[in-house]
Amino acid sequence: MILRMSTMFLRTLRDDPVDAEVPSHRLLVRAGYIRRAAPGGYTWLPLGLRTLNRVETIIRQEMDAIGAQEVHFPAMLPREPYETTGRWTDYGPNLFRLQDRRGVDYLLGPTHEEMFTLLVKDLYSSYKDLPLWLYQIQTKFRDEARPRAGLLRGREFLMKDSYSFDIDQDGLQRSYDAHRAAYLRTFDRLGLPYHVVSAMSGAMGGSASEEFLFPCESGEDTFVSCTKCDYAANTEAVRVGEPAKIDSAGFAAAVVHDTPATPTIATLVDLFNSRSDLKRSDRAWHAGDTLKNVIVNLRHPDGRIEPLAVGVPGDRDVDLKRLEAQVAPAEIIDFTDEDFAKNKNLVKGYIGPQSLGEKSSSAIRFLLDRSIAIGSTWITGANAPGRHVAGLVYGRDFSCDGVVDAADVRDGDPCPKCGSHLLIRRGIEIGHVFQLGRKYAESLGLTVLDQNGKTQTVTMGSYGIGVSRAVAAIAEANHDELGLKWPSAVSPADVHIVIAGKPGDETAGAGEKLAGELSAKQMTVILDDRKGVSPGVRFKDAELIGTPRIVIAGRGVATGVVEVRNRHAGTASEVALAEAAEFVAKMPTT
RNA sequence: CGGGCUGUGGCGCAGCUUGGUUAGCGUGCUUGUCUGGGGGACAAGAGGUCGUGGGUUCAAAUCCCGCCAGCCCGACCA
Numbered sequence: 001m002i003l004r005m006s007t008m009f010l011r012t013l014r015d016d017p018v019d020a021e022v023p024s025h026r027l028l029v030r031a032g033y034i035r036r037a038a039p040g041g042y043t044w045l046p047l048g049l050r051t052l053n054r055v056e057t058i059i060r061q062e063m064d065a066i067g068a069q070e071v072h073f074p075a076m077l078p079r080e081p082y083e084t085t086g087r088w089t090d091y092g093p094n095l096f097r098l099q100d101r102r103g104v105d106y107l108l109g110p111t112h113e114e115m116f117t118l119l120v121k122d123l124y125s126s127y128k129d130l131p132l133w134l135y136q137i138q139t140k141f142r143d144e145a146r147p148r149a150g151l152l153r154g155r156e157f158l159m160k161d162s163y164s165f166d167i168d169q170d171g172l173q174r175s176y177d178a179h180r181a182a183y184l185r186t187f188d189r190l191g192l193p194y195h196v197v198s199a200m201s202g203a204m205g206g207s208a209s210e211e212f213l214f215p216c217e218s219g220e221d222t223f224v225s226c227t228k229c230d231y232a233a234n235t236e237a238v239r240v241g242e243p244a245k246i247d248s249a250g251f252a253a254a255v256v257h258d259t260p261a262t263p264t265i266a267t268l269v270d271l272f273n274s275r276s277d278l279k280r281s282d283r284a285w286h287a288g289d290t291l292k293n294v295i296v297n298l299r300h301p302d303g304r305i306e307p308l309a310v311g312v313p314g315d316r317d318v319d320l321k322r323l324e325a326q327v328a329p330a331e332i333i334d335f336t337d338e339d340f341a342k343n344k345n346l347v348k349g350y351i352g353p354q355s356l357g358e359k360s361s362s363a364i365r366f367l368l369d370r371s372i373a374i375g376s377t378w379i380t381g382a383n384a385p386g387r388h389v390a391g392l393v394y395g396r397d398f399s400c401d402g403v404v405d406a407a408d409v410r411d412g413d414p415c416p417k418c419g420s421h422l423l424i425r426r427g428i429e430i431g432h433v434f435q436l437g438r439k440y441a442e443s444l445g446l447t448v449l450d451q452n453g454k455t456q457t458v459t460m461g462s463y464g465i466g467v468s469r470a471v472a473a474i475a476e477a478n479h480d481e482l483g484l485k486w487p488s489a490v491s492p493a494d495v496h497i498v499i500a501g502k503p504g505d506e507t508a509g510a511g512e513k514l515a516g517e518l519s520a521k522q523m524t525v526i527l528d529d530r531k532g533v534s535p536g537v538r539f540k541d542a543e544l545i546g547t548p549r550i551v552i553a554g555r556g557v558a559t560g561v562v563e564v565r566n567r568h569a570g571t572a573s574e575v576a577l578a579e580a581a582e583f584v585a586k587m588p589t590t
Numbered sequence: 591c592g593g594g595c596u597g598u599g600g601c602g603c604a605g606c607u608u609g610g611u612u613a614g615c616g617u618g619c620u621u622g623u624c625u626g627g628g629g630g631a632c633a634a635g636a637g638g639u640c641g642u643g644g645g646u647u648c649a650a651a652u653c654c655c656g657c658c659a660g661c662c663c664g665a666c667c668a
Contacts, residue, residue, distance in 0.1 A: 014617060014629060015602045019660050030601095039659070093591095094667070111668085145591070145666050153668080211668095220667080320665085331666080429668055466668060502626050536628035543628095554627055563627095 002515050003493055005528040005541075009046050012541050022218040024475035025150030027484050031544045033492075040147025040155030047545065048471070050492035050524075052158070055190060055470050056137055058489060059160050062186040066178045068133035068162055073115050075139050079105035081114035085443045092331075096141045096155075108141035113440045113462055116163040120458070121446040127167045127456065130448065131175055135162035137467060149218060151472035152428060158468040164461040165441075167450060172459045176208070176435055179463040183212055183431050186465065191487030192430060192473055197223045198233040199432065208435040209237075213427030214473045221427050224409055228420035235409045235424070236325040239370070240416055245395075246375030254391040256382045264349070265290055265314040268388060272379065278390070290314030291372075291380035291392070293351040295335040295364065298327055307335060307343070309356045311380075311400065312369040316407035323406045345383070352381035352389060353398040367404040368394070428473050429466070436460040478568075484546030485567045488589040494523040495584055496547040500535040500554030510562065510577055511553040517581035543567070548589035551580065 010032040020026040028034045033048030044052055060070065076098075082088040088095070088107070096108035109115070116134055124132065140159045147155050164175035180196075187194050192214050199211040211234055213223055225232040233239075257278065262268040265287050272278045272285040279285075292314045298306045308327070310318055324332045345355050345362040356366035374395040382389040392398060413422045441447070441458040450456045471490075478485050488494070497515055501507025508529065515527045526547060528538045535554065542550045552563040562580050565572045568590050575583045 011600070011618080012629095013601055018596090018602070021661070036660095092666095140668085142667075144668090148661085157668080159668080324666090333665095432668070464668075469668075498627095500627055505626095534628085534630055535626065536630075539628050541629085552627080 001524045002519050003046075003524065003526045005526065006530045008526075012544055020150060022149045022152065022476070023479055024152065024218075024472040027479055027544070027546075028150060028472070028475055031484055031546065034151065036150075038156075040144055040153070042151060042154060042468075047492040051486065051490050052468065052471055054490045054492075055474070056158075056160075056467055058189050059186055059465055059467060060137065062182045062189070063135050063160070063162060065185075066133070066182045068135045068179075068182075070136060071119070071134050072136050073109070073112055073119075073138060075109050075141065076106050077109045077112075077115060079107060081118055081444065082107060085114055085440060087114070094142050094144065096143050109138070110140055110142045111159070111462075111464070112136070112138070112161055113163065113436070113460075114444065117440045117444045117446050117460065120165055121444065124165075125448055127448050127450045130165055130167050130458070131171050132165040133162060133175060133179075134165075135160060135463075149472070151468050152218070153220070154468070157466060160465040160467055162463040164463070165446075166459045166461075167448065167456055168459060169437075172435055172437070172461055176433060176461050179461065180210070180433055183433065183463070183465065187212060187430065189489055190470060190474060191489060192470065192477055194430065195223065195225060195232050195425075195427065197225075198237045210433050211429050212431035212433075214430050214477065215425055215427045216473070216476050217426060218476065219426040219428040221429050222424060223427055224413070224422040224424055226415040226418060226420055227423055229415060229418040231415050231417040231422075235319065236322045238322075238409050238416065238422075239405055240413075243371060243373035243376075246373050248375040248377070248393045248396055251377060251393055251396070252391055254389050254393070254397050256384075256387055256389045258386060259388045260386040262349075262386070262388065265292060268379065269314075272390075285379070287315035288313050289379055291353065291378035292316075293353060293356060293366075293381060294318045295346070295351070296320070296323075297333045297335050299331050299333050305333070307364045309351070309362075309364050309366040310369070310404060310406045311353060311356075311366065311372065312407040313371065314379075316369070316410075318406050319408040322408070323404065326404055326406075347381070347383050347385055350381035350383060350385060350387060352383045353392070353400070354389075355383045357399065358401050365402075366400045367402050367406070368400040369407045370403045370405050371407060372403075428469065428476070430470050430473050431463075431465045433463045434461060436462050479546070482540075483544030486546050486548060488548050491547045492524075492545070493526040493547045494518070495549040495551060496526040496528070496542045496545060497551045497553060498528050498535070498538045498542050500538060500552050501557065503531065505557075507553045507557045510557045511551075514551065514553065514562065514577070514580050514584075518584060521581060521585050523585065549584055549587060551584060 012032050013030045016026050017029050020029055032045055034042045034044055037043045079088055098106050137160045139156055141156050144155050147153050166172045166175055194212045194214050197211050197213055199209045213221055222235045224238055259271050262271050269285050269287055291311050293309055293311050295307055295309045298308050312318055320332050343362055355362050356364055358365050372394055376394050378392045379388055379390045380392055411424045415422050438457045438459055441460055446458045447455045474490060475484055495518055497511045499508050499511040515525045518525050548567050550565040550567055556562055560577050561574045562577055563572050564575050
């Protein structure tokens, strides 16, 4: 197939669009792959659509290869199933809702668990029909508060979502493993580097869950990976080990001190180090010796607001994202000065654990960070202005209503698996696999009869790949200052032929001939046959568009050769015109 | 949703402070001539409700208010 630049619907931009920051967005717009059509919505131009289709094809092939079957749902869905599972409410403002002329509610599907569950319920009722794996490639809608970075976070995006249906947990594990393996193959073929990390399942529900993250500075997810072992996890999902208990039998009793003007951890530590009666003999006090008690409000999906106190070591901040993942579906909102004013038992800046907890004077639920050991000793607020207590022992002097992973995770923190150091990195989520379990099957009543004729609730898994996002991620992974450089498997064309001679000379004929030969070999060829365009422009455009191979039919044609370039390696070789088609077809493209 | 910055032909920008002819520049686009291996030269053109609605004024791209949109930071989220 020959794509002629003279007629292709394409306009490359000389300058970077000012509203595009991340490389994939900038280059995909500049090279004429996409155009913004709406906030968070993009139009695919011919080149972009070719790449999108190729990404889609690879994903489809790998899904088909494991025996998943493709179906297709409407994007506009009825309210009822989502009402039944609670997601009509849980999804909150992120759900696009609309009404028909009679005022009946609909939504634009953010993901399709409910619909797949109901479809299987509709048609199947025996264990003999399982396992069953279904998938679709569908436009999804989420009313993102802030769409950004072009295709990386849109409000409308293309996603491949699959669902597995099994009779029991063993079956689910096999389905999960098969999908996970298919994802590894898919991302390998797409030329995307990735980390598989443990993740939280969030609003999806369910238990085990892993994310496929493409490591990238413009990514929005933070994850840790161990420098020694294979442990990797989304920071939200990092679970630190239970600390060893400390024997506090011989510890002195806690003492309350006047500590005027110490509303922050830093001022408190300074005061303790500067006063001879408070100074430690063995070392200086540091922030990690203090217990910081942070209060937030939880807003439950039903609108109820409940305060929650969290105790973390003073050298750490509460990671709200991490905390929120553990209180889902409730969301965290600020505990304001007004809230402080209402609760007389709290002294802002001097809150201590003695006045926290469901059974305490404040009646506020109090959770401690998991890193805090029973028997550990703390300096913390004394619930009076300008006063702190030292030597307060967890388990002896105060208790809590539960533990939580709330403290921020840092570079160099110990690995929960091997104890070595963790490294913090950023990434783009390109895939996510969940073991859903029975949540959806239960609420929607998807059951089958087992071999004993007994009713069993089906166990489900759900597996997603962001297709349009993958295009952006591939662009992030494959570009340089000149433009895009696509992996062969997803490039909009296999080769780009630049006619670089004067009008009327033999270079045009040579380019046309080579294009014909390559096309006959089933290759897709972009042929720059534009009239009156200078060679410099053609070179720039070829590099910007970024096919893996570029052929220049220019001054060499007079002596029977063309120049064949490898866009990835940056190498070039002169090849006899007669052998060029063969050479191009066989050349490596990395 | 909070904070900051921005919105002027397809793209990149100037003009706004201090209101006043016909809103300007580069690039892209059209036509012609030349040029022909790194976004080439010269010339002549086309293309603009100055984001949008209201207000102040004899007069608004310019000043004031609302709204919309974009980018960045935070919050949120795939």
